[in-house]
Every structure is written in C-alpha cells, then in structure tokens.
Amino acid sequence: MKTFAKYTIAILMGASVMAQAMDENGWASIYESIAAFENRPGGDARIFNRPGYVKPIVENLGNVLNSNWYVSANVPQSLAFEFGLPISLIPINDEDRTFSETNVLGQSRDVPTIFGDKWDPVTDPYNTNNFVYGNETLNGLGVFTYPYIQLGVSAFHARVVFRGMWLPAISELRGFSLLGFGLQYSFGRWFQYMLPPAAQGLDVSLVFGYNSSSVSYQPKNYDGQLDLDISATTFDVVIGYKPFNFFEIMMTLGYQSASMDASGHLLCEAKDPSGAPTAYYGQEINPNISVDGNNGFKFGIAIALQLGKSFHPVVGFDYAGKSSYTTNILYLRQQFGEDKTPDEIAKDKGYVRGAKKDEPAAEQAEEKNIATKDASQDAQQELDQETEQPAEEIE
Numbered sequence: 303m304k305t306f307a308k309y310t311i312a313i314l315m316g317a318s319v320m321a322q323a324m325d326e327n328g329w330a331s332i333y334e335s336i337a338a339f340e341n342r343p344g345g346d347a348r349i350f351n352r353p354g355y356v357k358p359i360v361e362n363l364g365n366v367l368n369s370n371w372y373v374s375a376n377v378p379q380s381l382a383f384e385f386g387l388p389i390s391l392i393p394i395n396d397e398d399r400t401f402s403e404t405n406v407l408g409q410s411r412d413v414p415t416i417f418g419d420k421w422d423p424v425t426d427p428y429n430t431n432n433f434v435y436g437n438e439t440l441n442g443l444g445v446f447t448y449p450y451i452q453l454g455v456s457a458f459h460a461r462v463v464f465r466g467m468w469l470p471a472i473s474e475l476r477g478f479s480l481l482g483f484g485l486q487y488s489f490g491r492w493f494q495y496m497l498p499p500a501a502q503g504l505d506v507s508l509v510f511g512y513n514s515s516s517v518s519y520q521p522k523n524y525d526g527q528l529d530l531d532i533s534a535t536t537f538d539v540v541i542g543y544k545p546f547n548f549f550e551i552m553m554t555l556g557y558q559s560a561s562m563d564a565s566g567h568l569l570c571e572a573k574d575p576s577g578a579p580t581a582y583y584g585q586e587i588n589p590n591i592s593v594d595g596n597n598g599f600k601f602g603i604a605i606a607l608q609l610g611k612s613f614h615p616v617v618g619f620d621y622a623g624k625s626s627y628t629t630n631i632l633y634l635r636q637q638f639g640e641d642k643t644p645d646e647i648a649k650d651k652g653y654v655r656g657a658k659k660d661e662p663a664a665e666q667a668e669e670k671n672i673a674t675k676d677a678s679q680d681a682q683q684e685l686d687q688e689t690e691q692p693a694e695e696i697e
Contacts, residue, residue: 328421329438332521332572333582335416336528338434339564339589347405349434353593354401356562358417360532361623362398362446363515364560364595366390367482367534369628370452371511373616374606375542375552377461377488379641384454384614386633388465392446392626399436416440448515450480454635461486465513476520476527482513486540495648496655502644503544509556511536523572528589534560536600547608554602558622560595596623604628612636 337345338352345351370388399418404410418436421429450467463484471477490505497504513534520527538556568587572580604618616630648655 327438328423328435329441330414330416330435331582332524333570333585333587334434335437336521336568336587336589338416339528339591340587341591342588348432351591352403352434353591354403354415355413355434356416356564356591357401357593357595358394358398358415359530360560360562360593360595362392362394363448363532363562364534364558365392365620365622365624365626366446366448367480367513367515367532368511368536368558368560368600368622369602369618369620369626370616370630371463371484371536371538372486372507372509372540372552372554373454373614373630373633373635374550375488375505375507375540376490376544376550377456377459377486377507378637378639379457379459379491380637380639381457382455382635382637384452384456384633384635386452386630388450388452388628388630388633389447390620390626390628392624394443394446395624397624399441417443448480450482456486459488459491463511474520474522475518477516477518480513480515482511484509484511486510491647495644495651495653497644498655503550505542505544507540507542509536509538509540509554511538518566521568523570524568525571526568527566528564528568528587529566531563531565532560534558534595538600538602542606549608550606552602552604552606552618554600554604554620556600556602557598558600559597562593562595564589564591564593598623602628608635 334349337349338355341351369390373384373386394417399415400412401415402410403413413431413433414436416437417440419441420435420438421433450465452463452465454461454463456462461484463486465480465482465484467478467480469475469478486507486509488505488507490507494502494504511534513532515532515534517530517532518527519530536556536558538554540552540554542550542552544550566589568589570580570582570585570587572583574580600620600622602618602620604616606614606616608614612634614630614633614635616628616633618628620626620628642650
C-alpha cells in the first residue's frame with residue numbers, strides 16, 4: 303500500500319510539473335512566457351529571470367530599428383525633402399528558437415526560446431526535460447518586422463531624419479509607439495573634383511540613428527500589463543558610387559546597439575471552462591529585467607534608384623549578428639535646385655586635374671598656356687622664314 307501511495311504521489315507531482323510547464327497543447331503558458339521577464343529572488347529558476355528566453359525579441363527588433371536610416375551616400379547642397387514607409391524583414395530562423403542555458407544542476411543545455419517549439423509527446427512523453435517551451439503566437443512568425451513612417455529634410459550636405467509610429471489599444475495590444483531621429487553628413491564635395499571623371503560618382507557620409515520604442519501588452523485573463531521599452535542606436539559609414547545619375551550602389555560599415563527594459567505588473571485571473579481557478583490563478587508577475595540585443599559591428603549593401611524627379615526606391619541587405627532585408631520601395635525624395643558638378647567646383651577652386659603637387663594649380667595652368675603660346679609663335683616664325691626664301695633657292 304505504501305509503495306502504491308508513493309507511486310501515486312509521484313504521478314501527481316509529474317502531472318503537476320507538466321501542467322505548469324505548458325498549456326494543454328504543449329506550448330508555454332502565458333504565465334510562464336511573461337514570468338521570464340521578472341528577476342525574482344528565490345523564484346523558480348525554470349521560469350523566472352530568463353533573459354535568454356526573451357532575447358530574440360530585442361535581437362530582431364534592434365536590427366529592424368537600426369536599419370533604413372539612409373537612402374543615398376550623397377546629401378545635396380540644395381534643399382531636399384523625403385517621405386516614405388521603410389520596411390525591414392528579418393527571417394525567424396533556428397537560432398531564434400533555441401538558446402544555451404545552465405540549469406540548477408550546473409548543466410548547460412539547449413532549450414527553447416519564446417519563439418521555440420512546443421512539447422513533443424513522441425520524443426519526450428514524460429517531459430523529462432522539464433522545459434518551458436515556446437509561445438504559440440511567436441512561434442508562428444516567419445519574419446520579424448516593425449512599421450513606421452519616415453520623414454527627412456536636407457540642405458548644405460547635412461540631413462535630418464525623423465521616424466515614428468503610434469497605434470491605439472487594440473485587443474491585447476495596449477499601446478505601441480516609436481520615435482526616432484537620425485543625422486547624416488556627406489563629404490563628397492571635398493574630394494570629388496580631384497578624381498578622374500569615371501570616379502566622380504564616389505561619395506562618403508557619416509550616419510547616426512537613434513530609436514525609442516514602447517510596447518504594452520495585456521494578455522487575456524490578466525489584470526495589468528507588460529511594458530517593454532526598447533532603445534536602439536547606430537553609427538555608420540556609408541560609401542556610395544553612382545555610375546549613372548539614376549543608379550547608386552552603397553556599402554555600410556558601422557556599429558549598433560539595442561536594449562530592452564521590462565516593467566509593469568500582472569495578476570493572473572485565468573479560470574478553466576468550468577469556472578475553477580487555473581494553476582496560476584491569483585499569482586503576480588512584476589517584469590523588471592534588462593536584455594541587450596545584437597550589440598556590435600554591422601555590414602550592409604544597398605541599391606538605390608532615382609526614377610523621375612521624386613520616386614527613390616531602395617533595397618538592401620544588412621548583417622548584424624543575423625541577416626535582415628531592407629526595403630524602401632515606397633520612398634519619395636524631391637530636390638529643389640541643382641548642385642554644382644565636380645568640374646564646376648574644380649573650376650571655382652582653380653584646380654587642374656593632373657597638376658604637380660609642388661606647384662599651385664593656377665601657376666601650372668599659366669605655364670602650360672605660356673608653353674603652348676611659345677610653341678605656336680616658333681612654328682609661325684619658321685613658316686614665315688620659309689615663305690621669305692627666294693624662288694630660285696626653292697627650285
């Protein structure tokens with residue numbers, strides 16, 4: 303009898319662990335998905351204070367926000383305005399679905415993230431892994447993106463960019479906002495006039511971008527909400543080359559950072575269909591962790607087209623810890639006025655391409671003109687002398 307009682311208790315404990323480790327379909331429960339955002343001293347290490355579990359959120363979001371800051375390496379001298387709806391698409395891959403975690407026994411193992419898979423009763427019928435599995439909603443995402451509107455104005459080779467988005471409370475999304483600004487300055491006018499004609503389409507600029515975004519989420523059957531504050535910063539060097547006026551290819555080298563701070567308060571009020579409280583009924587979660595995204599160097603390439611006076615689509619690829627695809631298909635850029643060409647700038651500066659470095663360009667040009675004039679005079683004198691010779695000598 304005692305053996306049977308112990309066996310029954312073991313089964314009940316195992317069933318309890320499984321109920322707490324997942325919902326009825328094998329996915330992480332809402333409570334477990336959100337508890338990862340709280341650092342609770344003495345709390346269950348299996349569900350609390352798990353930055354690795356939620357890190358893919360800020361990794362993907364940081365890459366989205368740190369892209370699409372530039373549409374050309376060139377910033378004109380003339381006044382220009384721009385408007386568009388940039389979109390970055392980041393595929394959710396296997397690296398987003400698992401991470402390495404050390405359990406309470408000091409063992410390192412790969413476990414699901416919030417984007418991870420659900421429990422598989424075939425491979426692990428008794429849930430011996432005791433994982434908190436992925437969130438069903440986030441697991442279904444194939445790509446990660448973030449909507450916003452972008453505006454820009456430029457003059458005197460300096461550009462200011464603003465981006466933003468705001469959404470009202472919709473269903474479980476209780477708030478969404480994004481504000482960002484960027485700066486760009488190009489240096490092409492300092493050297494283009496000294497380059498040979500084929501290389502005069504080269505330009506270089508520096509870009510800075512900063513974003514601040516906030517997302518609030520209130521799950522069904524919960525009182526209160528989870529608040530996520532995300533900040534992202536990027537510093538980039540953009541090198542562009544225009545072989546034609548309507549086509550530009552760009553390369554980006556830079557450094558980016560992103561972080562996510564969790565806050566809020568939630569109270570579980572979930573009940574089953576019969577009205578009985580669920581396992582986490584009445585329990586609270588107080589999110590409070592900070593998580594860094596892909597902080598480090600980035601690389602990107604992009605192609606921009608100028609079609610007509612204002613249509614300026616851009617498509618590109620960025621890599622900063624993971625790949626992302628940038629699109630500015632719906633982007634308008636209108637310039638008012640025409641900038642001086644490199645040859646016109648060279649003329650204003652008195653620069654002669656190919657002049658010797660140790661002599662001023664104006665002096666070299668004058669010497670060249672004098673030499674040409676002297677040669678012409680010598681040739682004329684020889685012609686005059688031949689004409690003046692007596693006819694019989696010519697015979």
